[in-house]
Amino acid sequence: MVTVTGVGQKSKHNFGRARLVFPDGTSRVTVERDPEPLYIDRGEGSYLFDVDGRRFLDLHCNFTTLIHGHAFAPVVDALTRQLQRGSCFANPTESEIELAELLCGRIPQVDRIRFVNTGTEAVLFAIKAARAFTGRSKIAKLEGAYHGAYDWAEVSQAANPDNWGNPLAPKSTASYRGMPASVLDEVVVLRFNDVGGGRRLLSLHAHELAAVILDPMPSRGGLVAPKPEFIATIQEIARSNGILVISDEILNLRQSFQGASARYGLLPDLVTMGKIIGGGLPIGAIGGREDVMKVFDSSAGRPLLPQGGTFSANPLSMTAGLAFMRHLDHAAFAHLELLGNAIRDGIGHAISTREAPLCVTGAASLFRIHPRAQTPNDYREIYPTSSGQTLMKQLTRFFAENGIILPYGAAASISTPMTRADADLIVDVFAGFLDSQRSVLDTIAARSSLE
Template sequence: MPAGFSCAGRRSDESFARAQRVFPDGTSRVTIERDPTPLYIERGMGSYLADVDGRRFLDLNCNFTTLIHGHAFGPVVEALTHQLQRGSCFANPTESEIELAELLCSRIPHVDRVRFVNTGTEAVLFAIKAARVFTGRSKIAKLEGAYHGAYDWVEVSQAAAPDNWGEAIQPKSTAFYRGMPASVPEEVVVLRFNDVEGAHRLLSSNAHNLAAVVLDPMPSRGGLVAAKPDFMATVQEVTRNNGILVIADEVLNLRQSFQGASARYGLVPDVITMGKIIGGGLPIGAIGGREDVMKVFDASAGRPLLPQGGTFSANPLSMTAGLTAMRYLDHAAFAHLERLGDIVRDGIGRAISSRGAPLCVTGAASLFRIHPRAEIPNDYREVYPTPAGATLMKELTRFFAENGIILPCGAAASISTPMTGAEAGLIVDVFAGFLESRQDMLDTIAFRK
């Protein structure tokens, strides 16, 4: 790619120059992709975005998998307009929070009670606190490389690398940022995803101190591959036998089915964290779970065992948007998403096979991820890219942008309900075009592998 290349247009370049005068690196989120300039967006409509330079893109990011109905979903816009005319937030509760909680409790297995917060990070944070209160223990276990938000304990080993992740049979607990208290990694047991023997050994040997295992049934940063049934069974057996809670982080993966990811893959959690799609495009998080565990939040008799509040928790805008969006996520909507996801994954897989390219595709339901490796990965270590692989993925993202599609780089891509077979076919065609145009680079990747 020529020096000075940018997928961004003139107005995005100008906006970024302004932003660099007020933000530390020109953005307010480390997750913003830039190459080297971010695309600044003017509006979204259905499954498409329009940037400030007037260019149209099919959106496979969907605000990090949040917008399952795409942008400016009519029923949500109408419901929010009505609610805004009545007020945006109150110190008192509203009936809309009861209705959204009723929907979640009736739909998601093992959710007896719910508490609303503002983000997925908050949901995971309070779920872990609840587990500590309930068990009287302090340690947690988590998967190496898995993302669970910006809470110190779940950030441990989130960005582990070959030079610090330790032996395969005994992963090290690595600090996520400079200055992380040394005590934090000491309180986290790190498991390799789908390592049955390792999970049994590490959980059993630390059982007396473990409050919970935080488990994503299909961790996006871990490869977007499903947990193997024997891995899931082992985790459940050891936790059940030792009074350790299982926290299923479904902030991203609740979109896997009408009842969520745990139901799809046979996990029986004690607590589930939710977010993203349940907010209809507005900030939200939720902790749900067994009635006895959730009782730690009970303030009916005075100060609860675990106080939890928040100025904007359960605000009527998020509750209204979330309730409307979830009501439209019926069985037919999930069948539509599954069908499109299968078309995209199968089409990409066929294109890879026909050219013998050193790539693979993973995912399920409305999610997919492309990897610069020939074999399906089992865990984060196998997903970790070589320099050549990282370069290839950057080129893939650029090629998609040049062809009018926003494809997340090295992360889960998501399909939304406004998409049709035409968009699914476009994704496959653009990917096939990339393979054809980058054969020399693919040969280099294969050689380096």
Template sequence: MTGIARLGQRSKESFARARLVFPDGTSRVSIERDSVPLYIERGIGSYLVDVDGRRFLDLNANFTTLIHGHAFEPVVEALTHQLQRGSCFANPTESEIELAELLCGRIPQVDRVRFVNTGTEAVLFAIKAARAFTGRSKIAKIEGAYHGAYDWAEVSLAATPDNWGDPTAPKSTAFYRGMPASVLDDVVVLRFNDVEGVRRLLSLHAHKLAAVVLDPMPSRGGLISPNAEFIPAVQEAARKNGILVIADEVLNLRQSFRGASARYGLVPDLVTMGKIIGGGLPIGAIGGREDVMKVFDASAGRPLLPQSGTFSANPLSMIAGLAAMRHLDQVAFEDLEMLGNIVRHGIGRVISNRGAPLCVTGAASLFRIHPMPQIPNDYRDAYPAPAAATLMKQLTRFFAGNGIILPHAAAASISTPMTRADVESIVDVFAGFLDSHQDMLDSIDART
């Protein structure tokens, strides 16, 4: 394996400029840095080229958004044509109807759709829709699961062993200093795969719960599969108590042709979508049952839930999303699943052969490596000790040094331009990391 210098000179220079105009030198807290961020000049298929001319296999794909990789030709052609006709209007366009028709025809339980600009907005309005429909104010959510930058969705997003509370009754923890106490009071925190806890807590708070927000495989929560009893338990408890189920598929819609809920047997009342449905442009969508979605209906006057947005359903996002989604057919998803299996099985085989204290989780075109020998059951199980967290930072650095962008503490994703050779190189680099970091691995093993 040929190593790549860790920091490029132009990235260093760019970061120096950025620190003069941004609070910490970046415009998103999610930007990864190894003292200095990697600045990108262009993307080509499944690869990135940085401002210093170095080439990297991209497993981040803008946080799993770019399922077709970079500069996907059908999207480029569609956008070029639309830009010559106009970028946004106050009036609707036929392209929004076409994308909505595709989603309603493909994703189960999506009878009607409303477009917004981000996944955060999609979750925000789905929660508001549940409140408007039920007349209740509280929500339930999974500890450690990410659902965007909305106060109620951020509760217990960053819970730690110091504050997450009783394992049978997780504490609602603030995500940032100054988060209103009233927000914490309005969120019931559940543990992923805790069947009895879900049944008990949803029943206990039923009279005030509008919805339970559930990502069928929370990425930030560990990219852990739901056990066989968990999804049915959520579904049953919600239905029994008149609580709506919101499936957050902003990230995990990419798990199958019909999305993640269909893969895991979840039958939601509302579905939030984003990322892949925009073809690389900003987008979000709320879909769901016709009667629930009627809270947005303004045809007879002021709706129960007014929703708008200057750039919602803008033709660029609609056109790009339509081009991307039309090329995500059953065969494309089968190919992505096959490549994902090669990576997960290959990493698992390397771990087993070397007796390393690590494991791999994920499904379809997603995977995540954990610094622990047993697959975690939920966010608390997946929470790394300091030494383990250091090991994972070294893993990300080693991958970057060998020409692969591997997200730190997040889902890595496969894209359609990737080849078998690309994904096999992921396994080879991982094996190289284990071989060169045995001392650190021994330290982790001693603590587990």
């Protein structure tokens, strides 16, 4: 049943106020608007309520962060107690040790850990740690993969057909006007799942590379599963040439009890974490091999890599993260896997029975729908056409009209409070969208058959 049409009057009013104090009316570029953003009043479990009192099933979860949904009671209780004791101190607290013990005990390859405040900081310091450990400066990264707002990590994050260059040797492209050319020169760009290209490019630059940073299943690269031979090749070349492997699991740590690297057979030297480990509060973390993490060691004087932050390991984030992660047990992951499979299978069935030119990818608690018939292998293959972009915008709008927030062009995620009825609703709304767009989909399919 259609429950919502457009944004409400209070959201429109708020956006008018916001345009007077923010450059584009928003406080971050990732805020979606159609044409105004939806302003949220509160969250409860797997649902959001906007300022106009309307309820939405949330498939955004604040960029996949809220794996236990909104206002998770154990986190609320733990934070209430901590706030009464203090919000931040210059000295360490027991809560940071407890969260570190949990993560080091759970995530393979994480012998030691360092907390920061954001995923961007985690990637920034992981790259710096690799440079400090190896004495080299260059890094390699995947085309189209998002790793936050550190210059080197941003290279080719938003490459497009006009600038991404030869498929056998992707160009390093700037993500913003004025990015130093020297940064572009220090990043080797790989295509995801390109085994031969990965081997050739890493070998060619091996003596200059400090690290290769991988997202095991890049969300902006389509939430496509990595080929085992791609993972094996990257590891083999890296190991034989003293290149560190950084696994960016800031988003994908939610793929299993032990994270995404364990799921796909990756054995990284460093792991970046964030999102779910903070229980809904700002956080980031760098973990890894004891010898590599020793670059942060200041016990004998100035470390090879100094790192600090006024709010790093603050007790609120530590307390919330600990409560969140303690309840993210094997049973929780089994529930998410079951629901995720039901949603992906249901969407796939709706597509196949209607012969629609779409496909679905993802794993565990993540899924993504693509305006193309064939499952993509990498970022270039998921890059949408203008008709595809229009279709996906209509999909997001249709979901919103039916009381579901579905991110546009990004990873959709589910949370532990969701039920099989919620999964069925997602599939039913998607099937309704396909039926409503029959003529448009037929046109896209006809064009695709001619290409």
